[in-house]
Amino acid sequence: MLSRIVAGVDGSDASLAAARLAAAEAAAEHRPLRLVHARLPVADYALLLPPGIAADDALAPRALIDAVRKDLRRAYPGLDVRAVVTESGPAAALLRASRSAGLLVVGRSGLHPGRRSPAGSTTARVAAGANCPVVVVGPQLPEHGEVVVGFDPADPGSPAVPYAFAAAQWRGSSLRICCVRPVDGGRWPDDATARRAVSEAVAGWRAAFADVPVAIDVLAGLDPVARLLDASVEAGLVVVGEWDRGRADPGPAGRLPEVLVRNAACPVAVVRPSRRHTRRADPGPTAPAGRPDDPGPGTRRS
Template identity: 35%
Template sequence: MSGPVVVGVDGSPPAMAAVDAAAREALLTGAQLHVVHAFTWPAMHVPPSASPLGPPAGGVRDSVERLLHEAVDRARSTAPGVRATSAVMPGEAVAALEAESRTARLVVVGQRGSGGIRELLLGSTAVHLAAHGHCPVMVVRGRSEPEGPVVVAVDGSPQGQGAIAFAFAEASIRGSELVALHAWSTWSDHGESGPGHPVELVDLIADVDQLRAAEERLLAEALSGHRERYPEVTVRSRVVRGRTRPALIEASDGAQLIVVGARGRGGFAGLLLGSVSQAVLHHANCPVTVVRSGL
């Protein structure tokens, strides 16, 4: 992937944490860091420059320029040697960052903005970008320092190959172990033996060990090819019997990054991401990167 690492900032602590993560990513990949602040000047009903009756540096534009200057300074302090630029983009943050994603290698955002309800802000910003962006999207949350392995969710589908490729590349540049996690369950998604009592498919399958072996083969096949391309990456395969969401959230406790896939464009963003990706975005204890299928 080519292009810059783009990070959206609004002056909030989560946005500054995103700057740290984006700066490290840009330095590791040799990419340029592009710091972006989106601002709807007309909607604010304030003059962009300082009032003639006020201090010369009191305008909104001056405040935004200071915000960007502080973000770039922080990036250079976090990742000395990183090449950084900045820009004020007109319009709403989601639209501006989606436009930037067309030429970016990665877009990085914080887990929430400068105010409001965390879940609402995640729904309107991170989830939309993850579903409709034109490059992978990293949502920075949880621990600030990168420690532990990179964890990738593997479902064995062709649409998940982009997430696997991204995870291998991240583990390589970070010098970390890669944990490939595949969860499977014998619970029926539809049948019930009574209210709140799903039927186990184990009653219908003579050999559960055979099913487990099939899931292990599925994981191995999904990783084949990537192992050969990144021989320096130590891969630990984990086949977990249970639900995918809690397994990934539990794995995030000791990870430095979780990588998940998402389906293609069209329809509602929430439905596109699916319950697993959304749950990880909202509850993981480390940064999460969503790689949409087709990227």
Template identity: 35%
Template sequence: MSGPVVAGVDGSRRSLTAAEWAAREAARRGVALRLVHACPPLPLRVSPVPGVDAWQNVGEQMLGQTVADFRARLPELAIDGEHTATEPAEALLTAAASAGLLVVGVRGWGGFEGLAVGSVALRVAAMADCPVVTVPDERRTGAEWDGTDADEVQLGFDAHAPAEAPTAFAFRAAQERGVPLRVVHAWALPPASPSAWMLTVLEEDRAMWEDQESQVVSDALRPWREGCPEVTVVPDVVLLNPAEALVKASERADLLVIGRRTATRPTQLRLGPVAHAVLHHARCPVAVVPHPGP
């Protein structure tokens, strides 16, 4: 995780908000910030139109001005820019190969009003070699978000199959920010039991199952607590669908960390249903951390 923090910029307000978040993260880590702008060439049938060369230079000028603005405000941070004539997702995936972290806005100039997450953000979150953070331009409660930090990091955690990379990322994020780490473990009633949404479940049975889940979480977290005792860990065991539990958790988080299983075949390069739902509905920045898995 010693590589630079890379942020994609296209001049939109959303991308600049993401770049601001990336700059703070680079400063925390003590690494460089790289701003990447991708401007694919126009189709050949358009190229003969007068003024095309000037239009293609607009992206370079925007990137240069953005880098200059960031350097002026953050002189202690090493900042550089990279302009490339490729598709945005391809450019960011290439940059991710040598990055410690890739940061993107949930949307750029494309899409339409009401679209939660753009295609570039979804593609890089599903395919990047490094962790990817998607940054919303506002808290999706409707209130403007100024990019300042909340008071805890949240981790989506499956205590029955804990993933090392997302857990390590979340502990480090909480440690660097000096905030608690809330570990969200969603659980369901045993398959043979009546549904909690259809029939009444005896309170003592529900409490017993919840105690069992809490013990599993405690056991799974013990090595991490011992290895990082300065981080205050708050287990949060909830009887909810995982996606719903994580979206609710995002309402009070500075950062929500979730995992993504790395693919063994190209056809598997996609986000799972929980990650997909979280990216579309979370109310805070979301870190998608790749990890080995079935």
């Protein structure tokens, strides 16, 4: 069975958009979907549910997650979608679920985005620590747009590249590969040479995904963070990998995942090497799950 997709749901507009995106991908790839809801403060349920249900501490979490599940089943008949209510904190619950997931989808901000601290938000913790690719979604999903991937010539084997090809394929969109780091020891060659180097690095993936139109964009001398933020305005998805990897001075590109997750105009996929095992030759996004979902103690399923 293909590895499951997990979506975090807290009732916010961004989390509902995340659930819809997760359901669309799960349906397209015939993968199971699991919704994870961490119990909210009682006052928050009053913003989301009718008064009688919101006041019932035992009923409110299940009522919220079941309503989302029913909506997704109506939109995607036949979709295998189940729900988990957990007593753990949201970040801990989602990080735990990521251990056996193929993809984790979360909203960019929760019910009270103004309350979150920039360094300690659930989204930032999950994007930085998950054991699988993470897609971060804002309140509105783009209806269309190309997939953009930030390509680091220092790491041509990044799993972000095959993930981006696969994402473009199932969406039926084109792929734009943005080369945002120096290609030759910190000195830029001419654009044609840089473009050829990138093309050679991804030749195997272009052959494997021959139906995906590909463009290569060389961003010489420009801030990669700003350029990828610009690209996100018209994109359907931006994909980035692990850009710092312990370098003494990662430069502007080291901020890519963090800045894009918080500010991009479209969903952002953060794809790092799997922490479950060493990097494989084909770290694609639809690899089989190693074991059943383990949402951890204090959870209830349906």
